[in-house]
Amino acid sequence: MPAPTDTTQASPHGKAVLSELSPLHRELRRAIPEVYKGFGELSKAAFAPGALDRKTKELIALAIGVVEGCDGCIASHGQAAARAGATRQEAAEAIGVTFLMHGGPATIHGARAYEAFCEFADAIESGEAPA
Numbered sequence: 001m002p003a004p005t006d007t008t009q010a011s012p013h014g015k016a017v018l019s020e021l022s023p024l025h026r027e028l029r030r031a032i033p034e035v036y037k038g039f040g041e042l043s044k045a046a047f048a049p050g051a052l053d054r055k056t057k058e059l060i061a062l063a064i065g066v067v068e069g070c071d072g073c074i075a076s077h078g079q080a081a082a083r084a085g086a087t088r089q090e091a092a093e094a095i096g097v098t099f100l101m102h103g104g105p106a107t108i109h110g111a112r113a114y115e116a117f118c119e120f121a122d123a124i125e126s127g128e129a130p131a
Helices: 015-031 033-047 054-068 071-083 088-102 104-125
Strands: none
Touching: 015 033, 015 071, 015 104, 033 054, 054 071, 054 088, 054 104, 071 088, 071 104, 088 104
């Protein structure tokens, strides 16, 4: 099992991304509240437990974020996967599937995703708020 990452230096792909995006989302949400409300309902329905648990669904979303090269998706779903109890190994293996499906670009965004996930997992393990 990989060792926890060094939390003395924050990842530029985890909490920093969420901090940067948060005020931008607030501003846009004020302009189009009904669209955000609809997206929130879709998200709630998509992540509701069913045949797949929330952890698995968050790992799928993290992997899609890697394939799409979406740093906000990587940070958001990396955090959510860690909160849902995903392990570093589970995150690594989900990211590993992206290499097969998306090739070289996934190795770049995958490494960023793993760093972000580990930052959130480290925060949870040390009792901190993961963002």
